[in-house]
Amino acid sequence: MKRSIFPRQYGFFPYVFLIYLGFPIYYLTTEAGVKQLIGYGMVLLFLVSYSQLYFAMGKRKFTYWLAVQLAIVFIFSMFYNLNYMFLGFFPANFIGWYWDKTVFKRGLISLVFVQIFPFIYHIMKTKTFFSPGELIYFIPFLIIMLISPFGIRSMNRRMELEKQLDQANQKIEELVKREERVRIARDLHDTLGHTLSLLTLKSQLIQRLTAVDPERARLEAKEMEVTSRAALKQVRELVTDMRAATIAEELLQIQQILRAAGITYRYDGEVDFSRISPFTQNIVGMCVREAATNIVKHSRATHCSISIKLTSEKMNIVVRDDGMGVTMAKPFGNGLRGMEERLALVDGVLTLSNNNGAVLELTVPIIKKAGSAAI
Template structure:
């Protein structure tokens, strides 16, 4: 869209081709030159901001655009001075900041010199100097913004990869610590029982019982570790909700993390129930609501039944007709009920609101 704004300036040379009194061969050559110029301009501005070109090709395309603008302005007349605006914008988009700071004023200076040498060129020059300077330097900022966004996406992907590798290493260390000693002990006792078995069956049986005890304890430790890996956290689900809504094209307003100044203690069971509820609510918004905006709020609430942490998910979609009480919301309510919480659903023409509450333990009861 930003690139397309500048195409409006092509009206002057196009009108000059139509009613400028040029010969037919001048119209043909001018049209060919204009098409070649626009192609080189788009290659520089549009493609460069999406995929970097090598410096040699950038300089070659800039030289082509400048040469075409120079030839057409000298031969076709003052309306073609507008092509130098495109040259300035191309320089701002494709060149580094230091080089564009020199190329843009130089292009404008050439446009001014040619304008005052052509018939009726002074009026065009006055109206084009400011757009050329503004467009060129504005495109410097736009191109830097696009490149920064690309670098941020690459950095985000790198951080995600590093986080995944770190998590794998942590799991490997935990499993080694959990199973290393137990498996070594099982191996030693198995070898000892094998040597005792022919002559000392009672002591061999004792070693086998020890092997069974150690293996059961190792199995219990692994189950507890896996349960800890699978447990959801509310902060993690808030980050996941932000990403999910962004990918779905839904504008989102939500807290970055759980408030630290809660007036009570959020137990692990309550937190996990609320985290699962948030995941289910966001899934409903993405799949069924057709919403454009979703607001997620997290705040403590004092009710007649006690102190609760309330999570509300409000969207501007189609309401309850788009999210009937199916298995998802039913399971959500059952999960909250198990944790001692509640689920309220409010629907209107302006969207659907889910309010989920889990109890907070008073500070005096914190363990």
């Protein structure tokens, strides 16, 4: 496997800074003898440390290589030429990669020492202060060098936050997809599952009527066809655009289901459902359908009544039947548990009791907005 000088994820960026290594190499041409050889050796070591710092990001040896760079800049600035202090831009960049605030401060203090002490040393050595021209030459670059770690750290933190945000968004998308699958499964249970259960009951009835009452069997078969076509239409709507069903539409479907099962039905309520949001209508409609389907499947009832009342504070739905009631030791099956989960989305409450049959009551609060009521 071919090893690159710098990690591939950084692209061409690290190679750009190699241009600045030409300046210390140029200054070393003015030196001679052992001092020149040592200088070239330190430039080579500086290059190695620059490469290794990219590979050591986040590792313990990152600090070791950074210390090597700072030491080389310090030696060059002290014993060769003060212009070597501009090599401090290299370690200044890497100090900004420290996440820990304490370690970052230590690195910054080290950089300040490496840059400021040579100034003091040269002043004391020559016993002369820098001229205004020299100060204008050094000071602006020195200031930029010392504040650059803050900029690099801020940029890296923003990049990390963006990365975390992308990861969080991906996780949210996964959760949304998972919730959507659960919702679709629940919708299929509330539509296709209920209808298929009804068709099963009807087919069993037809088998018993075929020999004793052919005409009644023919009528039941006709109702099966109507019910199956309605189920097919519902599935198509569910799969194509997941259209939210209104309460009025669900009440019509419930009437057909109960009539097909031989259960009489009465509805009590003059509610203008246009005031209720489509989202809440879909939830309430599905819950009422679930209740009606449970009556058909489990209650052995002959009559069912549904009443819906809307006040300024809440919407109240009561579903009654004259069947055998519910066993309070374990009243909630998967269907009723799904109803509770749906109602929780709109802060709704479900209660189940017995009173000459089962009584299911749904209560959904009304949220008032800007002087008007909205559910």
